[in-house]
Amino acid sequence: MKVEALREGNRGNESGRTESxxxxxxxxxxxxxxxxxxxxxxxxLHRTGTVTRDIHIALLRGINVGKSKRVAMGDLRALLxxxxxxxxxxxxxxxxxxxxxxxxxxxxxxxxxxKAMAARLHVAARVTVITAAELATIISENPLIGTATNxxxxxxxxxxxxxHRRRLAxxxxxxxxxxxxxxxxxxxxxxxxxxxxxxxxxxxxxxALGDGVTGRNWATMTKLHALVQGLP
Numbered sequence: 509m510k511v512e513a514l515r516e517g518n519r520g521n522e523s524g525r526t527e528s529x530x531x532x533x534x535x536x537x538x539x540x541x542x543x544x545x546x547x548x549x550x551x552x553l554h555r556t557g558t559v560t561r562d563i564h565i566a567l568l569r570g571i572n573v574g575k576s577k578r579v580a581m582g583d584l585r586a587l588l589x590x591x592x593x594x595x596x597x598x599x600x601x602x603x604x605x606x607x608x609x610x611x612x613x614x615x616x617x618x619x620x621x622x623k624a625m626a627a628r629l630h631v632a633a634r635v636t637v638i639t640a641a642e643l644a645t646i647i648s649e650n651p652l653i654g655t656a657t658n659x660x661x662x663x664x665x666x667x668x669x670x671x672h673r674r675r676l677a678x679x680x681x682x683x684x685x686x687x688x689x690x691x692x693x694x695x696x697x698x699x700x701x702x703x704x705x706x707x708x709x710x711x712x713x714x715x716a717l718g719d720g721v722t723g724r725n726w727a728t729m730t731k732l733h734a735l736v737q738g739l740p
Contacts, residue, residue, distance in 0.1 A: 561594065561608045563640040563736055566621055567666055568603025568633050569722040577631050579603065587624055593617075595739060599732055603633070604724070606735050614639055618668070634719050636668045640736050642694065647733050651690035656699040659726035663698040665713050668720045670694040675716045684709050698723075 566588075571577045581598040584605060588596045593607040609617055618637040625631050638646075646664060656662035667673060676696055679689055687709045688699035700707035704723075713721065724732075 561610060563595070563739060564607055564609050564614055564617060564637050565640070565643055565732055565736070566603075566605040566607065566618065567636045567638070567722045567724065568605075568625075569636070569719060571603040571631065571633050572601050577633055579625070579629060579631055579633075583629060584625075587628060588621065590628075591620060591624055597735060599735055600728060602724075602728070604728065604732055606732065606739070634668060634722065636666050636722050638666065638694070643729070643733055643736060645693060646695050646729060649692050650697070651692070652688055652697050652699050655688050656697075656726065658701070659730070661700050661703055662726035663700055663704060663707075663710065663723050664726060664729050665696040665698060665717070665721045665723045667694050667696075667717065668722070672717060672720055676713065679709075679712055679716065696721075 568579070568584075571579045581601060584603070585596045585598055588605060588607050593609050595606070595608040597606045598604060599606070614637040618635045621635045621637070622633065625633060625635070646666075652662065670693065673691065673694065676691060679696075680691055682689075686701050687707060688697075689709055690697040696713055698707070698709050698713065700710060704710050710723075
């Protein structure tokens with residue numbers, strides 16, 4: 509099975525600091541047909557025998573930050589292949605994996621990957637798995653498109669349990685300026701203009717959800733979406 513690791517021209521991390529080989533430009537509302545964009549972002553389905561397989565995205569929490577919880581992306585791809593998943597690809601070094609698996613098995617996949625990582629890689633980390641359709645919704649909703657102008661400082665906090673969304677409701681009633689906060693179906697959108705390390709909003713979300721949330725910046729989320737769209 510061919511395994512690929514994606515390399516980008518722009519290298520960044522989730523802390524709000526970006527090393528860019530290309531000039532960073534404010535992103536604006538795309539001049540594309542919204543309906544067509546959403547239609548094209550629907551999940552990619554594979555049929556193997558009588559089993560329909562869907563594209564999933566696994567987001568690992570807190571790996572390769574400093575010297576703790578180090579995981580080589582090659583080892584991570586091999587692990588998912590050993591678990592029987594297909595089309596395994598990784599993005600960046602922060603624990604973003606695209607793979608195909610049985611339709612409707614996202615929650616089970618997350619727990620299964622967590623268990624295998626602890627047993628075989630000796631790394632304990634929460635794993636949140638979303639579908640390609642959920643990723644498409646996250647991208648298409650984008651409620652702060654007119655506010656967030658730097659994709660490396662625009663954070664998407666993905667909830668491990670969508671039911672915990674109610675814990676964030678009090679935050680939506682507060683004034684976070686110059687930061688901004690909005691809620692999606694299973695994510696929170698955080699505009700952190702001064703960076704994540706200086707963000708009161710990021711601290712509040714982390715306090716409300718604990719390890720039940722993992723964050724990625726907008727640049728990473730859009731690259732994941734492009735990776736999913738590029739699968740055969």
